[in-house]
Amino acid sequence: MKRFFLSLGVVIVLLIGVLIFNAMRFTPQEPAPSADITLIQPDDELLAKQLAEALTFKTVSYENGNPDNYASFTAFQEWLAATYPLVFEKAELVRLNTHTLLFRLKGQDAALKPVLFSAHYDVVPVNPGTERTWTYPPFGGVIKNGEVWGRGALDDKNSVITLMAAATHLLEENIATQRDIYIALTHDEEIGSTDGAIAVTQWFKDKMITPAWSLDEGSYVLDGIVPGIDKGIASINLSEKGYLTLTLTAEGEGGHSSMPPQDTAVTILAAALMKLHDAPLPGGLEGISEKMYSDIARHMDFTKRLLFANMWLFKPLLNSAVGSSTSGNAMLRTTTAPTMLSGSVKSNVLPATATATINFRLHPRDSVESVTEWVREAINDDRVTVEAGEFTEPSPVASSSNEGFLQMVQTTRAVYPDAIITPGLTIAATDSRFYSEITDSYRFAPMVLRSEDLGSIHGTNEKISAANLVKAVQFYTALMAQQ
Numbered sequence: 361m362k363r364f365f366l367s368l369g370v371v372i373v374l375l376i377g378v379l380i381f382n383a384m385r386f387t388p389q390e391p392a393p394s395a396d397i398t399l400i401q402p403d404d405e406l407l408a409k410q411l412a413e414a415l416t417f418k419t420v421s422y423e424n425g426n427p428d429n430y431a432s433f434t435a436f437q438e439w440l441a442a443t444y445p446l447v448f449e450k451a452e453l454v455r456l457n458t459h460t461l462l463f464r465l466k467g468q469d470a471a472l473k474p475v476l477f478s479a480h481y482d483v484v485p486v487n488p489g490t491e492r493t494w495t496y497p498p499f500g501g502v503i504k505n506g507e508v509w510g511r512g513a514l515d516d517k518n519s520v521i522t523l524m525a526a527a528t529h530l531l532e533e534n535i536a537t538q539r540d541i542y543i544a545l546t547h548d549e550e551i552g553s554t555d556g557a558i559a560v561t562q563w564f565k566d567k568m569i570t571p572a573w574s575l576d577e578g579s580y581v582l583d584g585i586v587p588g589i590d591k592g593i594a595s596i597n598l599s600e601k602g603y604l605t606l607t608l609t610a611e612g613e614g615g616h617s618s619m620p621p622q623d624t625a626v627t628i629l630a631a632a633l634m635k636l637h638d639a640p641l642p643g644g645l646e647g648i649s650e651k652m653y654s655d656i657a658r659h660m661d662f663t664k665r666l667l668f669a670n671m672w673l674f675k676p677l678l679n680s681a682v683g684s685s686t687s688g689n690a691m692l693r694t695t696t697a698p699t700m701l702s703g704s705v706k707s708n709v710l711p712a713t714a715t716a717t718i719n720f721r722l723h724p725r726d727s728v729e730s731v732t733e734w735v736r737e738a739i740n741d742d743r744v745t746v747e748a749g750e751f752t753e754p755s756p757v758a759s760s761s762n763e764g765f766l767q768m769v770q771t772t773r774a775v776y777p778d779a780i781i782t783p784g785l786t787i788a789a790t791d792s793r794f795y796s797e798i799t800d801s802y803r804f805a806p807m808v809l810r811s812e813d814l815g816s817i818h819g820t821n822e823k824i825s826a827a828n829l830v831k832a833v834q835f836y837t838a839l840m841a842q843q
């Protein structure tokens with residue numbers, strides 16, 4: 361017995377030793393900066409002025425069509441041509457569905473695959489009634505204390521003007537690239553991309569051109585958003601979640617409510633909803649989310665490093681810790697969100713049917729089919745039918761080892777020397793879900809997003825600093841010059 365305790369003690373000491381040893385070695389893994397990348401010094405005031413002007417055009421995507429019949433979109437394109445004349449003069453321009461612009465800056469080696477940069481210049485409407493709560497008018501193009509205010513400052517005219525400024529720089533300096541560089545400026549990203557990114561993707565398919573990669577919005581250098589990290593997190597996202605709406609319909613006996621049966625359509629539906637509530641889709645730290653959380657944890661305090669460095673032992677604990685926050689949960693799994701309910705139209709009438717609408721955001725580990733099947737099995741009740749509505753599959757996961765991704769990492773390192781650079785997953789939908797049909801698609805805008813900016817995207821008081829525009833032009837110019 362004594363010997364047993366002795367050897368148990370030895371095992372425990374060894375185990376603790378291994379845990380600590382792993383934690384000690386669990387340090388940041390960022391590659392050394394590349395000496396080949398030189399950064400230009402663009403004029404911050406000029407960039408701020410260009411963005412401020414761009415924000416005055418009401419290129420608003422309304423769900424039910426555009427009331428000015430796209431006059432503001434045409435005016436915006438004319439402004440682009442006047443502001444970036446060299447790009448319009450020297451690049452080939454294809455117009456798709458009148459308002460999406462696809463530029464081609466020709467490279468020297470036609471045998472190489474081109475690359476595709478993309479941004480959208482449509483914006484979401486300002487919520488009715490909130491216009492007055494903006495500190496400066498959303499379409500005023502105001503610059504105050506080095507910040508440019510207005511709808512589209514972060515989503516996504518910031519990318520539009522910095523891409524155009526970068527292309528202008530390449531042309532001014534006669535910087536010859538080997539590959540063709542395409543720049544797509546799309547006009548309907550906020551309402552489904554039908555005439556924009558889908559048309560761009562189709563154009564490449566028709567011409568049988570396969571880009572080496574694409575780069576579009578979908579993430580930033582996140583500052584102050586992850587607790588316990590005082591550095592920016594440059595999350596270059598490899599995929600985006602899919603979307604699925606399911607309608608559950610429960611059947612029951614209709615009639616007067618004075619003598620109700622034990623189970624009505626409403627109680628059957630309610631039971632089904634509770635079963636779904638108790639059966640979240642499986643998920644956990646794996647693939648992109650495991651890599652992302654590990655990369656970030658390397659910069660955390662010793663206790664957290666101890667846990668993440670010993671995932672083989674602590675993964676269940678970490679899964680529940682990460683999954684306990686709404687944002688963490690969304691990274692780990694397909695989320696389940698009941699959004700709409702309906703039953704009887706009168707208070708004293710039993711409904712013959714009751715329906716619930718559930719919105720799922722699909723993690724790349726799942727598919728529309730697998731989630732629908734999961735829901736049917738979780739409910740397991742013949743009285744409830746499950747019907748699929750709108751959906752998009754999650755995007756394929758882009759490679760984190762190809763040359764383009766490594767160039768993006770190195771260029772980010774040059775522009776943001778202190779940032780933590782990691783692959784990540786975009787929770788929302790972007791144009792890239794279509795580009796990913798033809799190439800490895802990356803989602804990253806090389807600009808800092810602070811926690812206080814989060815609510816301004818599609819919200820109130822959207823703004824960006826001129827310093828951010830400078831960083832973005834430095835990034836895009838350097839990345840383009842490497843092609």
Ligand SMILES: [Zn+2]
Binds near residue numbers: 515577
């Ligand atoms: Zn956007």
